[in-house]
Amino acid sequence: MIELSHVSKQFGDDIAVEDITLRIAKGKFCALVGTSGCGKSTTLRMINRLIEHSSGDIFLDGQAIEQYDPVKLRRRIGYVIQSTGLFPHWNVARNIGLVPRLLKWPATEINTRVEELMGVLGLPVGEFAHKYPHQLSGGQAQRVGVARALAADPDILLMDEPFGALDPITREKLQDELAKLQARLHKTIVFVTHDMDEALKLADHLVVMRDGRIVQQGTPLALLQQPADPFVESLLGGLERGLKQAALTRVKDHMTSLGPSWPAQSRIPADFSLRQALSMMLRDHCDRLTVVDQGDVPIGELSLRRIVKEAQLDKVSQRDA
Amino acid sequence: MSLIDALPSPSFKRRPWHPNVVLLCLSGAMLAAAWLLSFVSVAPNRIVSGTAFGMVDAISWPGAALVSLLFIAMAALSSVPTSRHYRAMLGIIILTLLLMPFGLMVAGHWLVDPSLPQARLGIGAAYWTVLFVLLLCLVELRLRLGLSRWWPTLLLAGVGIAWWGCAALWLDRLALVQEFQAREGQFYQAIGQHIALVGTAVGVSVVLGMLLAMLMRRYQRLQKIAFTLLNFLQTIPSLALFGLLLAPLAWLAANVPPLAALGVSGIGNAPALIALIAYSLLPMVRNTYIALEEVSAETLQAAKAMGMRTGQRFWQVRFPxxxxxxxxxxxxxxxxxxxxxxxxxxxxxxxxxxxxxxxxGQAAMDMVLLGAMPILILALIVDAGLGALADALRPGGQE
Known part of the structure; x- marks a missing residue:
């Protein structure tokens, strides 16, 4: 668990981060979002003491981070950056095995671990182990970067715009894989990004920052439903907000049981999002879809009226609360 | 791309002529030099300047025809540059280099009067020009064929050994060889001294330079002072620096007996080494400093974030x-x-x-050559060797 309590950071006269209070529970995925220069990267680097905070307290598993030896602290926190920071004079296997080597694991154990991680991240050992970073594509290099961060099996992973330099298709693929990985490994992840869609897609907890301060934090859905101010609203996409919210909602949560009426022509898998369902309705010029399970067997139906109404109900219940 | 480019080109269109202009010009230059400049010179003794002879006089018409043929073939090959042709040109260059001492042998046999024991053969301007241009061709071919720096070095070493053999066995009429034979022992001693001086000066300045560069990284203020001082040292002419060191070193040797016992004196090795080290420090410190500073800050930050200690970051990341x-x-x-x-x-x-x-001092040009040639060869070998080593150590073998 990571806890920041009234943390500030000053560089000379400049205040980079001001009075940040944040709690990230174990196994949660927290995204820090904001425009460039808002202090999100500084916040991240204070957690592994690459930057020492000026005031306030940062706790890791209940212990103030000043009490840890910074080197030992960093070895138990995985760290991934946009430029990958891979060592150009080491091959892939040696790069990945860095932290276990620093922790003086036995050589055979390091090898096993490196091969295991390369498997997890879709890097065939025979093809990649002996390649050098300059021989890799951007996506492959970032996979190696993530593998290196996970090598010593840290509880915490800090990621500083890890997919920012990748092309949209590779970026989306790596986001999906990270989501899957997280569902399996349950690391505590702090993820810095300026891409709100990326944050909405991956995070359990969203923190919006501006000028070194936290503007709003909460679950992605909560922020979408009630942005605190016009800045957060514009970050969330303004008019696109409705669609973004729909993207976070599964079809199966809004479907009704199959009625006696005529089944709809268009079929949609139950684990697709409402956004995809709306898109399908627009494409096929219909207001009803048949919801199917993985075996393409109809299990319910989804109607446009219901989606719109329930969205309204959500809003009413929010206001009442 | 314009519309015209997008159209399929008509099949009768002739392929444009793209010769390798560099090699073409160099081949032409060699041909011209061989015919127009003096090939060899013959002198009755050591001091008198010799009479110059052209190529036809020196190696007769068949020899001149062979030489011309080699250079014309090179020009022809360079007009259609393919990698096979480049390889063939490499072959011609090696052949030419190997034939060069034989040309001198033939010329010596033809032109030098055997009844005059002091008579000697000098190497003419055509020879030097062709030798120089051949080296330029080698550089160009190395780049075109993508060979490592080791190749030409090995090649030249092979050619050098062949020349050495020729010189020892058959070229006793050559002035250079005569000068060498007159002072063989001295020559080897001089090479030894030369290498020892260079080795000591470079060795000491590598260690000092690294220490200084590391100190400069720690104390930024030292950087300005040190660079100003080293730049200043570099502007003193070498002869003046030797002169400047004469008096203080002589005084030290006279007044500090332990130093005198170590061989320090106003002239000789001590001032030479001090001056050489002083000159060597600037390039050494500057390159070391820049090399260490140039390492990407992001890579080093990543090293820190992974939990590497200061020493580990230096020796495992920054230094390599x-x-x-x-x-x-x-x-x-x-x-x-x-x-x-x-x-x-x-x-x-x-x-x-x-x-x-x-x-x-003796106006004996061949003796000057006896000193200058090995210096040149030594410089070429060290240049190529260390260059190739630097290439081989690039991270992950990248260029």
Whole structure:
């Protein structure tokens, strides 16, 4: 668990981060979002003491981070950056095995671990182990970067715009894989990004920052439903907000049981999002879809009226609360 | 792309002519030099300047035809540059280099009067020009064929050994060989001294340079002072620096007996080494400093974030990444020191410069060559060797 309590950071006269209070529970995925220069990267680097905070307290598993030896602290926190920071004079296997080597694991154990991680991240050992970073594509290099961060099996992973330099298709693929990985490994992840869609897609907890301060934090859905101010609203996409919210909602949560009426022509898998369902309705010029399970067997139906109404109900219940 | 480019080109269109202009010009230059400049000169003794002879006089018509044929073939090959042709040209260059001593042998047999024991054969301007242009061709071919720097070095070493053999066995009429034979023992001693001086100066300045560069990284204020001082040292002419060191070192030797026992005196090795080290420090410190500073800040930050300690970051990341640039510094320093050591002969430090200055004093040009040639060869070998080493150490073998 990571806890920041009234943390500030000053560089000379400049205040980079001001009075940040944040709690990230174990196994949660927290995204820090904001425009460039808002202090999100500084916040991240204070957690592994690459930057020492000026005031306030940062706790890791209940212990103030000043009490840890910074080197030992960093070895138990995985760290991934946009430029990958891979060592150009080491091959892939040696790069990945860095932290276990620093922790003086036995050589055979390091090898096993490196091969295991390369498997997890879709890097065939025979093809990649002996390649050098300059021989890799951007996506492959970032996979190696993530593998290196996970090598010593840290509880915490800090990621500083890890997919920012990748092309949209590779970026989306790596986001999906990270989501899957997280569902399996349950690391505590702090993820810095300026891409709100990326944050909405991956995070359990969203923190919006501006000028070194936290503007709003909460679950992605909560922020979408009630942005605190016009800045957060514009970050969330303004008019696109409705669609973004729909993207976070599964079809199966809004479907009704199959009625006696005529089944709809268009079929949609139950684990697709409402956004995809709306898109399908627009494409096929219909207001009803048949919801199917993985075996393409109809299990319910989804109607446009219901989606719109329930969205309204959500809003009413929010206001009442 | 314009519409015209997008159209399929008509099949009758002739392929444009794209010769390798560099090699074409160089081949032409060699052909012209061989015909127009003096091929060899013959002198009745050591001091008299010789009579110049052209190619036809020296190696007769069949020889001249063979030489012309080689250079015309090179020109022809360079007009259609394919990698096969480049390889063929490499072959011609090696053949030409190997044939060069035989040309001298033939010329010596033809032109030198055997009844005059002092008569000698000098190498003419055509020879030097062709030799120089052939080296240029080698550089161009190395780049075109993408060979490592080792290749031409090995090649030249092979050719050098072949020349050495020829010189020892058959070329006793050559002035250079006569000068060598007259002072063989001295020659080897001079090479030894030269290498020892260069090796010591470069070795000491590598260690000092690294220490200084590391201190400069720690204390930023030292950086300005040190660079100003080193730049200043570099502007003093070498001869003046030797002169400046004469008095203080002589005084030290007279007043501090332990130093005198170590061989320190106003002239000889001590001032030569001090001056050589002083000159070597600037390129060494500058390259080491730049090499260490140039390592990407992001890579180093990542190293820190992974939990590497200061020493681990330096020795496992910063230093290996800086090594190729650092070695470039050693290369520049060494090549510079090889040249400068020649001047050190003036203050009695020995080395190959001895022959140059003696030869100049006696107006014996061939003796100057006896000193200058090995210096040149030494510089080329060190340059290529250290360059290739730096290439080999690039991270992950990247260019």
């Amino acid at each position: 990444l800086a090594l190729p640039v650092l070695l470039e510094g050693v290369r520049i320093t060494a090549v510079q020191a090889i040249g400068l050591t020649a001047v050190a002969a003036l203050i009695g430090a020995g080395g190959l410069g001895t022959f140059i200055f003696q030869g100049l």
